[in-house]
Amino acid sequence: MKKKFKMENLDCANCAAKMEDAISKLDGVTDCSVSFLTQKFMLDAEDDKFDAALEEACKIVSRIHHDTKVLV
Amino acid sequence: MNGLSKGQKKDIIRIVISLILFAVLIFDSKYNGWFLTNEGSWHMLLLWLVPYFIVGYDVVINCFRGIIHGQMFDETFLMTLATVGAFGCGEFEEAVAVMLFYQTGEFFQSYAVGKSRNAIQELMSIAPDYANREMENGSIEVIDPDDIEIGDILVIKPGERIPIDGNVIEGEGLINTAALTGESMPLSVAVGDAVISGCINGDSLIKVQADRLYDDSTVSQILEMVENAAAKKSKTENFITRFARYYTPIVVCGAVLLAFIPPLISGNFMAELGKWVLRACTFLVISCPCALVISVPLAFFGGIGSASRIGVLVKGSNYLEMMAYLDTLVSDKTGTLTEGSFKVTRIEALDGYNTEDILRFAAAVEAGSTHPIAMAICEACADPLSERFVKNVRNYSGKGVTATVKRSEITAGNRTLFKELGISLPSENNKGTAVYIAKDRKLIGKIELADTPKPEAKQAISDILNENVKHVVMLTGDSMASASAVADELGITEFRYQLLPQDKVSAVEELIKVLPEGRRLAFIGDGINDAPVLTRADIGIAMGSLGSDAAIEAADIVIMDDDLSKLPALMRIARKTIGISKANIVFALAIKVACLILRAVGIANMWVAVFADVGVAMICILNSMRMLKYKG
Numbered sequence: 158m159k160k161k162f163k164m165e166n167l168d169c170a171n172c173a174a175k176m177e178d179a180i181s182k183l184d185g186v187t188d189c190s191v192s193f194l195t196q197k198f199m200l201d202a203e204d205d206k207f208d209a210a211l212e213e214a215c216k217i218v219s220r221i222h223h224d225t226k227v228l229v
Numbered sequence: 230m231n232g233l234s235k236g237q238k239k240d241i242i243r244i245v246i247s248l249i250l251f252a253v254l255i256f257d258s259k260y261n262g263w264f265l266t267n268e269g270s271w272h273m274l275l276l277w278l279v280p281y282f283i284v285g286y287d288v289v290i291n292c293f294r295g296i297i298h299g300q301m302f303d304e305t306f307l308m309t310l311a312t313v314g315a316f317g318c319g320e321f322e323e324a325v326a327v328m329l330f331y332q333t334g335e336f337f338q339s340y341a342v343g344k345s346r347n348a349i350q351e352l353m354s355i356a357p358d359y360a361n362r363e364m365e366n367g368s369i370e371v372i373d374p375d376d377i378e379i380g381d382i383l384v385i386k387p388g389e390r391i392p393i394d395g396n397v398i399e400g401e402g403l404i405n406t407a408a409l410t411g412e413s414m415p416l417s418v419a420v421g422d423a424v425i426s427g428c429i430n431g432d433s434l435i436k437v438q439a440d441r442l443y444d445d446s447t448v449s450q451i452l453e454m455v456e457n458a459a460a461k462k463s464k465t466e467n468f469i470t471r472f473a474r475y476y477t478p479i480v481v482c483g484a485v486l487l488a489f490i491p492p493l494i495s496g497n498f499m500a501e502l503g504k505w506v507l508r509a510c511t512f513l514v515i516s517c518p519c520a521l522v523i524s525v526p527l528a529f530f531g532g533i534g535s536a537s538r539i540g541v542l543v544k545g546s547n548y549l550e551m552m553a554y555l556d557t558l559v560s561d562k563t564g565t566l567t568e569g570s571f572k573v574t575r576i577e578a579l580d581g582y583n584t585e586d587i588l589r590f591a592a593a594v595e596a597g598s599t600h601p602i603a604m605a606i607c608e609a610c611a612d613p614l615s616e617r618f619v620k621n622v623r624n625y626s627g628k629g630v631t632a633t634v635k636r637s638e639i640t641a642g643n644r645t646l647f648k649e650l651g652i653s654l655p656s657e658n659n660k661g662t663a664v665y666i667a668k669d670r671k672l673i674g675k676i677e678l679a680d681t682p683k684p685e686a687k688q689a690i691s692d693i694l695n696e697n698v699k700h701v702v703m704l705t706g707d708s709m710a711s712a713s714a715v716a717d718e719l720g721i722t723e724f725r726y727q728l729l730p731q732d733k734v735s736a737v738e739e740l741i742k743v744l745p746e747g748r749r750l751a752f753i754g755d756g757i758n759d760a761p762v763l764t765r766a767d768i769g770i771a772m773g774s775l776g777s778d779a780a781i782e783a784a785d786i787v788i789m790d791d792d793l794s795k796l797p798a799l800m801r802i803a804r805k806t807i808g809i810s811k812a813n814i815v816f817a818l819a820i821k822v823a824c825l826i827l828r829a830v831g832i833a834n835m836w837v838a839v840f841a842d843v844g845v846a847m848i849c850i851l852n853s854m855r856m857l858k859y860k861g
Contacts (some may be wrong), residue, residue: 162455168339168342169304169519170519170522171304171517171518171519171522174470174522191319193522193523193526194345194346194526195346196346196531220298220299221298223291223294
């Protein structure tokens with residue numbers, strides 16, 4: 158399953174790269190992208206693990222940059 | 230400075246207040262010393278901490294947050310460490326100045342990023358916000374375009390955006406397709422015509438019946454493509470990623486060595502340590518790869534954006550990059566370089582008839598036929614005879630037609646038909662296709678037809694050759710004669726003829742083999758039967774495919790209208806994009822390496838370090854932003 162989300166306050170390009178890196182290593186994630194310019198987050202994960210991966214991804218995002226949020 | 234966000238306004242106020250306090254303190258320490266009497270005392274430290282915290286409190290807070298979450302070595306950590314270190318060494322002035330400078334740079338950087346984001350938003354603004362659905366009882370309901378169902382009737386008022394692909398079922402008018410094709414001439418549509426989503430309706434009300442869902446409509450496909458284009462990274466962008474993988478650890482190692490080795494050597498470890506740790510911190514500040522991480526993708530995004538503004542969709546940064554290194558352009562003939570339809574090019578009249586008579590006779594007998602040649606003849610005839618004069622029409626499939634027109638028997642057809650009917654013809658060679666006309670079995674004239682080159686094709690080909698493209702090769706399934714006629718007219722020196730679709734693939738493969746190192750081949754076709762070649766070429770470009778799914782799928786680049794002159798413009802955009810990214814990479818790395826060396830030997834101070842970080846990033850971003858405005 159592949160879904161796209163908007164992001165808020167993503168104002169550090171380096172952080173975006175770190176988020177992408179960390180999220181793509183999560184269990185069940187086949188592909189992901191964090192676009193600094195469009196402030197969009199795309200997650201492609203196995204159907205049964207999608208919700209868990211999404212939840213974990215949101216945590217990673219706010220851990221790497223406190224102000225950044227994924228609008229789920 | 231319009232359009233600042235709330236946070237940005239607050240940042241300005243903080244920077245200004247801190248700057249004033251900073252100036253007062255500097256002035257005071259230089260001249261009279263009302264506040265700053267005792268050098269190095271804690272009371273002086275407290276005074277300097279006021280402007281420091283006003284401008285930099287969030288940096289310090291984020292630094293501690295980062296540490297708690299295990300995110301060390303980010304920018305805030307480095308800045309905090311470096312400035313706290315400066316306070317520790319008694320360099321209060323420098324600590325505050327550096328924080329001020331850093332925050333000012335960050336502010337401009339966020340302003341520039343905001344501007345770019347707005348420009349990107351504008352590019353994406355072709356999406357319709359709503360649709361007016363006509364209900365069965367005639368009332369109109371405003372709905373989300375996502376909720377449109379196939380078969381729904383949508384009312385599009387003057388000036389509104391067409392929300393969905395469909396057919397006009399009522400009304401007629403002009404629609405503006407500029408946002409999708411870059412074409413400024415409005416398109417005239419009437420009942421039965423297909424319209425595509427994203428276009429803007431002109432002055433009259435039209436009703437459109439949806440024939441697709443919103444997700445499959447042209448507008449969502451384009452948006453999807455532009456958004457995803459960034460995901461297909463160019464070599465230049467991949468280089469940045471790979472580079473950062475080695476660069477960051479090397480710099481961190483260098484910083485650690487710089488912090489500990491010189492104090493060890495000096496023999497007075499504890500006394501020297503503070504100074505060198507501070508140097509190591511600034512070393513890290515300089516090294517931040519932000520300038521490249523933001524500006525290179527931004528340049529590509531801008532390039533893809535400006536291409537889409539002239540009606541060219543590029544499916545990935547990598548394809549835009551390859552366009553800059555184009556060596557050979559292979560082009561299909563029919564429908565790409567030519568109009569793809571027959572036109573009357575010459576009329577010959579014998580026996581005292583004039584050319585208009587010939588055309589009128591031919592049009593009269595061919596009127597009922599759907600053959601492309603017959604249709605071209607009828608189209609060319611401005612003043613056709615009325616149908617009631619035409620009787621006994623007899624079709625000879627693929628050869629011609631005979632009919633009785635005003636009591637005479639008129640024959641229009643090719644040589645084969647005339648031979649069969651025993652009408653004598655002079656022997657001759659025709660460049661294109663010829664239709665002979667006979668009256669009562671006696672030749673009275675001839676109409677020549679050809680598939681004519683597009684009006685802009687010649688100029689476009691010569692522009693492409695001027696853009697450092699070495700070869701333009703035309704491929705066609707047609708005969709030698711018609712191929713060379715078109716090639717001559719367009720100034721194309723290389724062409725191959727009588728090719729079957731699979732021959733085109735092998736021709737492209739051969740040409741790819743002889744490409745010079747690092748150069749690319751593009752194939753341009755109208756998308757019909759071209760899919761294998763489009764895929765085989767380095768870059769597949771589809772033309773004239775407004776709304777055609779098959780071509781959009783197979784091609785890497787889509788020219789939304791038939792206009793060949795978009796191709797040289799696209800090449801200019803591609804080259805400019807590469808130029809800007811390369812300039813940014815060279816500039817940023819050169820400044821950073823120079824500053825790193827200067828810092829390691831102790832010449833450059835903190836100010837230089839902050840410039841090398843935020844200053845360089847800002848300059849690179851501003852440079853890349855030029856791409857958002859570039860028109861090719």
